[in-house]
Amino acid sequence: MMMHVGCMWCLSIFLCLSLGWTEAQQTNYTRPVFYCGGDLVADSGFVGSEGFPSFYKPNSKCTWRITVPEGNVVMLSFRIFDLEADSQCRYDYLDVYNGHSNMVQKLGRFCGTFRPGALITTTNTMMLEMVTDGETQGRGFVAYFSGAKPYVDDQQFCGGKITKAQGEIMTPNWPDKKYPAGTSCSWLITVEPDMVIHVKFDKFVLEADTYCRFDYVAFFNGGEKDDSRLIGKYCGDQRPQPIITSGNVLLVQFVSDLSVTSDGFLAHYTSIPRGSDITTINSGARTSFTPPKPAVKPAVPERPAVSPTVKNVPPPVPTGRPRPVKPTRGRGQDTPGQDRRVPVARPNGKRPVPINPLCAKACKRDGTIKSSFCASEFVITGKVTSLAPGPRGTLVVSVSLIKAYKAGRLTITQVGETMSVKLVSQCKKCPLLRKGGNYIIMGQVAEDGRGSLEPGVFTALYKAPHHKLITNIQNQPC
Numbered sequence: 001m002m003m004h005v006g007c008m009w010c011l012s013i014f015l016c017l018s019l020g021w022t023e024a025q026q027t028n029y030t031r032p033v034f035y036c037g038g039d040l041v042a043d044s045g046f047v048g049s050e051g052f053p054s055f056y057k058p059n060s061k062c063t064w065r066i067t068v069p070e071g072n073v074v075m076l077s078f079r080i081f082d083l084e085a086d087s088q089c090r091y092d093y094l095d096v097y098n099g100h101s102n103m104v105q106k107l108g109r110f111c112g113t114f115r116p117g118a119l120i121t122t123t124n125t126m127m128l129e130m131v132t133d134g135e136t137q138g139r140g141f142v143a144y145f146s147g148a149k150p151y152v153d154d155q156q157f158c159g160g161k162i163t164k165a166q167g168e169i170m171t172p173n174w175p176d177k178k179y180p181a182g183t184s185c186s187w188l189i190t191v192e193p194d195m196v197i198h199v200k201f202d203k204f205v206l207e208a209d210t211y212c213r214f215d216y217v218a219f220f221n222g223g224e225k226d227d228s229r230l231i232g233k234y235c236g237d238q239r240p241q242p243i244i245t246s247g248n249v250l251l252v253q254f255v256s257d258l259s260v261t262s263d264g265f266l267a268h269y270t271s272i273p274r275g276s277d278i279t280t281i282n283s284g285a286r287t288s289f290t291p292p293k294p295a296v297k298p299a300v301p302e303r304p305a306v307s308p309t310v311k312n313v314p315p316p317v318p319t320g321r322p323r324p325v326k327p328t329r330g331r332g333q334d335t336p337g338q339d340r341r342v343p344v345a346r347p348n349g350k351r352p353v354p355i356n357p358l359c360a361k362a363c364k365r366d367g368t369i370k371s372s373f374c375a376s377e378f379v380i381t382g383k384v385t386s387l388a389p390g391p392r393g394t395l396v397v398s399v400s401l402i403k404a405y406k407a408g409r410l411t412i413t414q415v416g417e418t419m420s421v422k423l424v425s426q427c428k429k430c431p432l433l434r435k436g437g438n439y440i441i442m443g444q445v446a447e448d449g450r451g452s453l454e455p456g457v458f459t460a461l462y463k464a465p466h467h468k469l470i471t472n473i474q475n476q477p478c
Contacts, residue, residue, distance in 0.1 A: 034142075036062035043068060043147050049130060049140025052080075056092075056140040058132055065100050066126040068147030074126040075148045075182050076119040077257050082138040085112035087383055087400040094141060097127040113138075113403060114419050117213040118257035120148075120184040148182040159185035159254075165192070165271045169252055171264030175203075179256055179264040187252040188223055191271035197250045198272050199243040205263040207256070208236040211412055211419065217265065219243055220251040233413060237262075248274075359393070361455055363430035369440070369469070372458035374478030376442035377408040378451055379470065380421065381462045383438050395425040397433060397453070399441065403467070405474050411449030423451035431459040438462040440470070 034048035036057075047064050049056045068074050076096065084092040089111035098105040098121045107126075110116045119126075124147065130140075169187050171179040191197055199219070207215035212235035219231040234240045250269070366372070373379055382399040390396040401419040404412065412419050423441065425431065431453060433439060442458040443451045453459075460466075 036060060037064050039065050039067070040145070041067045044145060046142060046144055047128065048142040052140045052142055054139070055137040056130075056132060058134045058137055060130075060132050062130045064128040066128070066145050067100075068124045068145070070124055072124050072147030072149060074121040074124065074145055075257075076126060076128075076143050076145050077259075078115045078141060078143045080139070080142045081110070081115045082113050082140060083111040084132075084136040084138055085402050087385070091135070092132045092138070093130070095129045095131075097129070098122060100125045100127050102127070102129065112401075112419070114211055114401075115213050117216060118182075118255055120182065120255065159187050162187060162189045163191070165195075166269060168266065168268045170266045171254060174264050174266055178261040181256055181259065181261050183254070183256045185254040187250075189250040189252065189269060190223075191248045193248050194274050195248050195271040196274050196276075197245040197248070197269055199250070199252075199267050199269045201239045201242075202266045202268065203263070204234070204239040204265040204267075205237045206235040206265065207260045207262055210407060212236075214259065215256040215262070217252065217254045219245075220253070221246050221249070223249050223251055230413075244272075359427035359430065359455065363427075363432070363455060365431070365458055365460075366456040367458060369458060369460070370473050372442050373406070373470070373473050376406065376458070377444045378404070378410040379406040379440075379442045379474075380404045380410075381438065381440050381466070381470070382421070384433050384435050385420070387433065387435055389428075390424055393428065395428045397423040397425055399423060399439075402438065402462070405470050409445045409449060410451055421451060423453055425453040427455055430455040431457060433459065440466060 032046055032048065034046075034050055034052050036050040040047060047066065050060070050062055051057070066074055066076075083094065086092075089109050091111070093109050093111045095102070095109050096107040096119050098107055107119045107121070108116060126145070128143075167189075169189075172183055172185070173179055189197055206217065209215075212233050214235070216233050216235045218233040221229040221231060231243055231245070232240065248271075367375065380399065381402040383402065384397060385400050386396075386398040388396045388398075399421050401412065401421060404410075404419075410421060412421055423443065424446065425433070438461065440458070440460045440462045441451070441453070443453045446452045
């Protein structure tokens, strides 16, 4: 019996070494056992945090070095991901590098519970480095790696540097067949210094995912993949709105993972003069372009507003510097100021304000956390990162997600390792939100995918114990 056990042990060691799993992963007859770091030399395999699916250890640093056969690139696809969440990934995080050193290009830093998209190296090596602190732990991660041939086709040009004033970008194999799996393409478009770049999609069909984690195309202002420069990240079969850069350089990155493929996309770009009349939608994530209009002749008098309630009322005297007239959003009118609310002068002579009956009511939260959960289209927890005035007296709220318990049609954008949403509060101070605070936020979703906060929606300061409470409500039928 002892001899039999010894033989089985020797056979296990031989199999581990032959597969290249050296102190990184050992297989028994039930599931893989993951260790803290190691060298993974194989055509494909799994890599995971130490002890997965148990909670990973605090105050640890683990490094995995992946090597696939020469002539291949490393494809990494995450199956499960659960690290302590932080908007800047300061506490527990996983770094992925384009090689066997932290001195080479970093492909990304990840934390939280949102699964990252597929990662692809340019060589046959990759390094993962996981760092944890002494406090909150999660279950860690499991990812599948494999060697894949880099995409090469003389008939198609996948990425590259483009300096023409106009042109087109498309996925590999367009339009004859679907784009291949395991593809990574980057286009760097540069036009004249006094111009900006306008991109319009003709066709668009990529693998759909709420967070665009698998197949996607991303646009960045400038020539680097910088989170702060991300214009938008798109997938699915809904054609994105036209995109306009803030400068004369645009980086476009297309990535497909190892599974589902689709028809792809075809987009045309043109360069237009900087300062052209541009209507921005969704705070830069989606934009539409309106050609520059000829200057208004001074001899043409301004048409007075027609309203029997304000007839013959002299315009109010401004108390400060005049406010610039903002273009209307998403309406497409040619006349500036059309569809704006009629201002009403206050008796004290102050600047007119838009009429919004909702904001005149007392700011009071309606319902309980459970009743509001059931009635709301989205329920999230997150940190308020910015508050900016919106059109017609609204307030645009940017939120870095901690967790989405209920998303509905809410548009969630991935900026690097951070997931964020845009919300529109119909009144500036109801509900009252402060920059830097962590909140529970519930509400409805508008047609453009942004959350809408009416007076009385449920918001509250978020604390760690609330997670269990909301999860319990989430698991119960409304």
